[in-house]
Amino acid sequence: MKTKTYQLETLTCPSCVTRIEKVVGKTEGVIQVEVLFNSSRVKVEYEEDVVDSKRIEDTIEALGYSILGGK
Amino acid sequence: MFKISKGKRIVFSGTLIVIALLGNFFNASIGISNFLMIIAAVIAGYPIAVNAMRGLRFRIVGIDALVTLAVVGALLIGEYWEAAAVTFLFMLGDYLEAKTLEKTRSSIKILLELAPDTARVIRNDKEIEIEAENVVKGDIAVVRPGEKIPIDGEVIEGEAYVNQSAITGESIPVHKEISAKVFSGAVIESGYIKVRAEKVGEDTTFSRILQMVEDAQDKKAKTQKFLEEFSKYYTPGIIILTFIIYLITRDITLALTLLVIACPGALVISAPVSIVAGIGNGAKNGVLIKGGDIIERLGKAKVIAFDKTGTLTVGKPRVTKVKGFGMSEDEILELAGRAEVYSEHPLGRAIMAEAVERFGDIIDPPEKSEIIVGQGINVILDGRTVLVGNRRLMEQNYVDITDEIEEYIRREELEGQTAVIVSDSQEVLGVISIADVLREDARDTVSKLKTLGIKKVVMLTGDNNRTAASIASQVGVDEFYGELLPQDKVAILDNLQGQVGPTVMVGDGVNDAPALASADLGIALGGAGTDVAMETADVVLMSDQLYKILYAIGLSRATVMNLKQNIYFSIIVAGLLLAGVLAKKIDLSSGMLIHELSVLLVTINAIRLLGYGKKTDGKH
Numbered sequence: 001m002k003t004k005t006y007q008l009e010t011l012t013c014p015s016c017v018t019r020i021e022k023v024v025g026k027t028e029g030v031i032q033v034e035v036l037f038n039s040s041r042v043k044v045e046y047e048e049d050v051v052d053s054k055r056i057e058d059t060i061e062a063l064g065y066s067i068l069g070g071k
Numbered sequence: 072m073f074k075i076s077k078g079k080r081i082v083f084s085g086t087l088i089v090i091a092l093l094g095n096f097f098n099a100s101i102g103i104s105n106f107l108m109i110i111a112a113v114i115a116g117y118p119i120a121v122n123a124m125r126g127l128r129f130r131i132v133g134i135d136a137l138v139t140l141a142v143v144g145a146l147l148i149g150e151y152w153e154a155a156a157v158t159f160l161f162m163l164g165d166y167l168e169a170k171t172l173e174k175t176r177s178s179i180k181i182l183l184e185l186a187p188d189t190a191r192v193i194r195n196d197k198e199i200e201i202e203a204e205n206v207v208k209g210d211i212a213v214v215r216p217g218e219k220i221p222i223d224g225e226v227i228e229g230e231a232y233v234n235q236s237a238i239t240g241e242s243i244p245v246h247k248e249i250s251a252k253v254f255s256g257a258v259i260e261s262g263y264i265k266v267r268a269e270k271v272g273e274d275t276t277f278s279r280i281l282q283m284v285e286d287a288q289d290k291k292a293k294t295q296k297f298l299e300e301f302s303k304y305y306t307p308g309i310i311i312l313t314f315i316i317y318l319i320t321r322d323i324t325l326a327l328t329l330l331v332i333a334c335p336g337a338l339v340i341s342a343p344v345s346i347v348a349g350i351g352n353g354a355k356n357g358v359l360i361k362g363g364d365i366i367e368r369l370g371k372a373k374v375i376a377f378d379k380t381g382t383l384t385v386g387k388p389r390v391t392k393v394k395g396f397g398m399s400e401d402e403i404l405e406l407a408g409r410a411e412v413y414s415e416h417p418l419g420r421a422i423m424a425e426a427v428e429r430f431g432d433i434i435d436p437p438e439k440s441e442i443i444v445g446q447g448i449n450v451i452l453d454g455r456t457v458l459v460g461n462r463r464l465m466e467q468n469y470v471d472i473t474d475e476i477e478e479y480i481r482r483e484e485l486e487g488q489t490a491v492i493v494s495d496s497q498e499v500l501g502v503i504s505i506a507d508v509l510r511e512d513a514r515d516t517v518s519k520l521k522t523l524g525i526k527k528v529v530m531l532t533g534d535n536n537r538t539a540a541s542i543a544s545q546v547g548v549d550e551f552y553g554e555l556l557p558q559d560k561v562a563i564l565d566n567l568q569g570q571v572g573p574t575v576m577v578g579d580g581v582n583d584a585p586a587l588a589s590a591d592l593g594i595a596l597g598g599a600g601t602d603v604a605m606e607t608a609d610v611v612l613m614s615d616q617l618y619k620i621l622y623a624i625g626l627s628r629a630t631v632m633n634l635k636q637n638i639y640f641s642i643i644v645a646g647l648l649l650a651g652v653l654a655k656k657i658d659l660s661s662g663m664l665i666h667e668l669s670v671l672l673v674t675i676n677a678i679r680l681l682g683y684g685k686k687t688d689g690k691h
Contacts, residue, residue: 023129064125 002048006070011040077166084159087111108151115158190221210268216259223270226251231262246445262444348680349630358623359611368592369627373572379532381579384507390425392504403501407493410450410459412436421505456496470494487541512618513546531560560586629683637673644669
């Protein structure tokens, strides 16, 4: 199990939060997602043998939020 | 057209709408104005549609999907003005929200800049410079004037005046000697120390402050749940209803009328216009409120907690009293001012500033001058010795302090003053009292807060209890807490939150940042404030006039009242419209008219807010 935090471009609408949490949360292998609205970050807990970071990043970007960095 | 910034889109589509409206007014061809409206709707609506599509790919129907559907519908049935207006307002609201949000988020960046980045440590008997994060526990760090202490630890050699206002909020640099504790992030003003590292890296007080700000930032996003819940059901609900009605009646005009009338309009802009007007009024009057939920919370505040240094007080030590023993006040001050002419010490500077203010620039510097760290200054003036400093300086030079003078000094100290003794080589000539003084409007502001229904006004400070007690009684707060570290302030705020109710923290320093962020609401005093506190705060008073806090609270309450009027009004109108359309009592044109009128009314109601405070001239 791994936890990674992604820094996104500035989130402006509270509906972004539900949107990202819903979609990333449904991705197979993702255990927990938390969107930190004020700091524009997404904290994802996932099983690394089921899903990789690239897949999660792609999902977030497909929703229209560009990722500035991750750690 | 695809990569235009949001701001440009809004300006462009807004301009087109205005031109089209002017065209209508001057009876230009309907075709041209319609064409302009369509262009405006497409320009502003494009990003909304793109977002809607992104959501739909993951089977999420958001407000953007509803807006897109309604706009497309409006275009199909020829309601170009509605299409243009809805997209324009939607984008404008989004844009304004983004602008205010950006401000709250640069706080971490500024805090990080204050963190020490290099350290000089002794390894293998040699002094080397390394990255602050590479210092390990037990390392000996050497810190010189102007440098930042890189770690938390204990002084093992030397002594210095340390400005740790970034951490503790103490107004005057403190003297640190062997076995004293010092904090990372503090700056050496004069002197030199060696510090043994006890807490390094992320464990230092300063790093924890950083961490607290980060955490506190997201501790708040609980509001607006209602609206989120509402839109979760409202959006798909309207679409399904429209669809069902279409299936039953097979009446495409009715279905689209329903979609256009039932969606956005007054309800969507009811809250934002009030908030935009409230924020606009505030900004014009030097009160920056960083968002709508903050306005809501500020109006409900029950406890106001003030930081002392730089908030209730001016934040700079000043000469408050001069007492001569056998000499006049002016003679003492002139003597001390000349003695301190080269002084870098804050107390010395306060004396000099007062002397310059009273007598003009000092032109006769001392012939000889020696600074004794931790004690004061020893100079030769016109061939005679003059000492300016504390008791220790007098003792070291065998100057006798009589009982009468000692009694006087004690009394001054009890009142929270720092007493600086002026003497010649044998006896005390006078005493200069120095203290951080109250802001002129502090007392008045605190008492007026009570009349606004604030239940409790408290003062929190890192300063010692003696000074705290003195200031607290002068300003008239209900309670005060002294000798606090940043985390203590957070704990006290949590307590007050639980016991009394919504808590507002008013501060200015970096050490306030966690408190500002963790209180229900943080207010920073701008003029005197540091950037960090300003960025972390929810409300920034641009000037350093404390009484603006009264204005901020009044404005917030007026805005919330206005917002509620708007929401209730538009819900009632939306309900009536919905019923009217379903009952076929209202057709598209009359429905549209009511719809437009309601939008107009909520906007006009919000505009009233721009006049708030005019009668009283924005003062208390």
